[in-house]
Amino acid sequence: MTPDNLMTAWLLRQLPSDAAAWLIAQRDRLRTGTSERDFNLAFSLAPRRLGKADLLLGPEDLAAAHRARPGWDPRGWSADQAGRLVLLLAQGGDGPAFNARLRGLLATADLAETITLLRGLPLYPDPALHLAQAREGARTAMRPVFEAVAHANPYPAAVFDEAGWNQLVLKALFIETTLAPIQGLDRRANPTLARMLCDYAHERWAAGRPVSPELWRCVGPWADDAARNDLAWVLRTGTAAERQAARAALHAAPPLKKFG
């Protein structure tokens, strides 16, 4: 099933009948082509008509999501978010037309709309066309907006280039959110990122600030001699969680050159 059909099915299962009827009527009207004003009104009204309850999803729903788009993880999505994306996708259009609409919506989006539109990134036609909007979301100072791109979202790992990926990981540390929910964290690890993260750890140490233990996960597979020294330092001086992270990183590290 396509993502919009899946979301519609989930919504119909849990919405009161009048809300469900409103959604279907709006979607069908948008599919036949209607004015920009009608779309804007429906998109704006969605939370008031559909409510903001969490989507009620079971394991088979998550499996269906993953089949529709690899990595798509709708856990924690709300009814208004899914409903808005159903309306957006109902208008159809190829990548460039869709991107123009997405840019227009983001330009006047409130916080909840921004989060919705960015969570939807993996569901849109021609995903790579929306890279600039995803990168902008990953540059924000608003943590929930950042997390809409970075967490539980297959988009960055699939589309960001190495420089963009590395900025995303560093930004996550700067705004003190977690790295674990970032999909593809191990697969996209790279020597440049490992070097940037070690530099960042040194900055934090120099300032007497704590360093997230999660950081070492992206360092381990590309640890050079300098990084090994950093990990050894953490093993000697770190908290229990930091020592555990350092041990895991050293375990993932390549064999030492002088012995290999």
Added chain:
Amino acid sequence: MFIDTHTHMISRVTDDYERMAAAGVVACIEPAFWLGQPRTNVGSYIDYLSTIVGWERFRAGQFGMRHYCTVGLNSKEANNEELAEAVMEILPRFALKEGVVAIGEIGYDEQTELEDRYFRQQLDLARELDMPVMVHTPHRDKKRGTTRSMDVVIEQGLDPASVVIDHNNEETAQEVLDRGFWAGFSIYPGTKMGSERMVEIVRRYGPERILVDSACDWGVSDPLAVPRTADLLRCGGIGEDAIRQVTYGNALAAYGRNGQMREADWLDPAPIDQRTLYMGNSVLRGGQTPRVETGTGRADAA
């Protein structure tokens, strides 16, 4: 608990948010206005409205403050016809955003023909969307301008019970209340009301349909004006119920009409709103501890 119904928080610093929250202000409303200098194009207007529905709301949330706003074309910039036409085009895109409690602040500045045209058009929009209205009354020729504002509201077919006439003084209060409108009083040194005079107003007219606000902005103004006025009212012998009404209850009744501002927003926040508004610490620098509200409710607030 207090609600300040008129605050231009984009001009205020984080100290203000901290002091307001500590003094018991749980929610504030940011009316769209000019920026002290006129905007020259609709693009900067769009970004401004995006700021007050988005970033400022988020920023306030980090200090435990609920932030709402009104959207509208202000009377000063209504005199730039090209800009005004473009703003009227995009206003419907913002009127139904989350946390937008009214169309405002709109009305007259110099009572020109252009001001009148866009005032009426925006009253029509409010009627069509069933939204409350915040009316800015002019500082010059105030009494006549206030009367005229109310006349026009009635001519456009709005119910006075959905309209707040703001920036009142001793000269305008009687008529505004007699005609069934909400009457806002901005405690603003120099040009508007003073706290001491406010005690007399409440003593004379009682608490019905009266709202006290700070109108704090980029000028010399006091973001704590509402809690300070509450103290003065108490010293002046006004009863607790009346104080609560003019600094909290009436605000909720007047601006909660379209369901965008509810007491539950600060007493019992929904988990989804916690996720979108009460997280992050981007305005906190260097080792400060973020005020992140977790769990349910903060019913102990002031």
